[in-house]
Amino acid sequence: MEHLKEDKKTKLSEFPDAFEQARIEKGYGEIDDQNDPVTMLLRLKDVRKTAHNWKTFISGAEPGRIVVPSEVHIRDIRQIPFEVDPPEHKSYRDLVEPWFKRPLGEEYQKVLKTIIDELIDEVLTMDQFEVVGDFSLKLQSRALTTLLNVPYKESETWIDWGVHVFRSEDTDLDGGKANILFDYLDEKIEEASKNPGDDLYSLLLSAVVDGKKMTKEEVKGVMILTFAGGRDTVINAVTNSIAYFAEHPNSLKRIAQEPEITGRAVEELVRYFAPLTHMGRVVTEDTQVCEHAIKNDSRVSLCWASANRDSAAFENPNEVVLDRKVNPHVSFGFSTHNCLGATHARQILKILLTSLAEKVKDIEIKDAKENIEEWGEFNRKVGFKNITVSFN
Amino acid sequence: MAKITFITKDQESIVVEGTAGSVMELAVQNNVKGIDGDCGGVCSCATCHVQVDPASADKLGEASEIEQDMLELDDDANEYSRLCCQLQVTEALDGVVLNVVK
Incomplete structure (x- = not known):
């Protein structure tokens, strides 16, 4: 491991900008995705406006079509409010928004703090551990049990599913994995409809x-979004933060x-990690961007x-400036469809940083395999397939 | 010391006093409804949108380009709009009246 340490000492927590040249020269990139090509918009202003x-x-x-890679072949259920446009979008969003702002409350934060402290204490006793799967x-x-307000024990099932809800090691889109989630949600929705409680399902x-009772299919649409949208993204943000603090x-x-x-x-x-690389939209008229x-x-x-x-908005964009004062990043998206789970994610990370700073003196990386996404001409590091570390 | 008045969307008037930090932080500390400040004040989330009462608009400086870019794409924005995480609490703001947008 000495070899890895010396060679990669300053590199593992670096996330190079894969898009710089294309962003400056053209402002866009073109990729194919299951014969439904995508024009990637690369500049901050264009991304925001669009x-x-x-x-x-x-x-x-x-x-499923606005997701890249497209999920049209593995699901026909609409994710809500994510795949609904205004004005209907607002009615759904207004319904779920107060629930997803609960992480601003003190009690909620206490529960998260306990979860995170227990986990850090657990791995502190280990010689080493693999961050993605074991942390x-x-x-x-x-x-997520706190966000849904369901028993803590449910998390054991979700941990058993592995890292990806839709994706597996071998294939980008895994219909089998998606079915595990869909079947699970059907079961939970049935349970809650027979025995309503104070959870998100109920x-x-x-x-x-809009005057209509939500159908079970719509409920499932909100739950799929909640499970899928907050899984890889939170896992990447947590893992990458640990890699950063190690170095x-x-x-x-x-x-x-x-x-x-x-x-x-x-x-x-x-901002620096951008745990979700991009999100699609379908175009309704001939138009132009940049x-x-x-x-x-x-x-x-x-x-x-x-x-x-984008250096038009960020000074030293490829550096982590820990106390950056003006930081108009779009990691949680922008405008109508900005991330519903952002409040939850921000609290997780805030508490994680606080607890790491309190409890951990030193993090050493023992071994790591980067997760590089391939988008046409672009190879973008988004996180790690695995990374073994020790906490001291 | 600056005395700042927030008027929420349901027309509740909240007067608070502050000496330092941002106006957004002051609003959050005083539980002003409609000011969430999700991003902690780095001009990324636009959950601290206020419109300055025209009578007290001259107490404030200009918004930066980055703040203007954020407001330009907010459907509820007008010429008096500001993201109050970008307003520092100073004596100069004493007496300012801010209408909370959300």
């Missing part, structure tokens, strides 16, 4: 949207000494990862 223009760039297309997946799953089942021990010390910068540090790490023609019924994607490194 995200805001829900009439020309819609989310309410065929279910981030567990943290994400256990924290809230949705009793909800009336920047002084940053962890700084958070211990200046806890008031924790919020800014979270925003900056989330002087590039885009055809009706084709797809564009809003590349959050590229926009976050």
Whole structure:
């Protein structure tokens, strides 16, 4: 491991900007995806403007089509409110928004703190551990029980599913994996409809949207979004943060000494890592973005990862500036469809940074395999397939 | 010391006093409804949108380009709109009246 340590000492927590040249020269990139090509938009202003223009760039297309890689072949259930456009979108969003803002409450944060502290204490006793499977997946799953307000024990099932809800090691899109989630949700929705409680399923089942009671299929659509949208993303953010602090021990010390910068540090790490590379939209008319023609019924994607490194908005975009004061990143998306789970994710990361700073003096990386996504000409590091570390 | 008045969407008037930090932080500390400040004040989330009462608009400076870019794509924005995480609490703001947008 000495070899790895010397060679990669300053590299493992680096996330190179895969889009710089294309962003500067053209502003877009073109990729194929299951014969339904996508024009990736790379500049912050274009990404923002396009995200805001829900009439020309819609989310309410065929279910699964705005996701890249497309999920049209593995699901026909619409994710809600994610794949619904205004004005219907607002009714759904207004319904779920107060529930997803619960992480701002003190009690909620206490529960998360207990979950995170217990997990850190557990791995502190181990010689070494694999972060993705033995830390981030567990943290994400256990924290999700708080978001859904379901028994802690449910997290054991979710941990057993492995890292990806839709994807497996061998294939990008795994219909079998998706069915495990769908069957599980059918069962839970049935249970909650027979015995309503104070969980998210029950809230949705009793909800009336625009004068109509929500159907079980709609409830399932919200739950799929909640499970799928917050899994890889939270796991990447947690794992990558640990890799960063392993190679920047002084940053962890700084958070211990200046806890008031924790919020800014979270925003900056989330900007730098951009746990979700991009999200698509379907185009409803012949149009253009950055002087590039885009055809009706084709797809564009809003590349959050590229926009976050746009030097037009960010000074030293490829550096982690832990207390960056102005940080208009788009890691949680932008406008109508911005991330519903962002409040939950931000609290997880804030508490994680605080607890790491309190409890961990030193993190050593023993071994790691990077997770590099391939998008046409772009190879983008989004996280790690596995990374073994020790906490001291 | 600056006295700042927030008027929420349901027309509740909340007067708070502050000496330092951002106006967003002051609002969050005082539980002003409609100011969430999700991103902690780095101009990324636009959950601290206020419109300055025209009578007190001259107490504030200009919004930065980055703040303007955020507001430009907010459907509820007008010429008096600001993201109050970008407003520092100073004596100069004493007496300012801010209408909370959300």
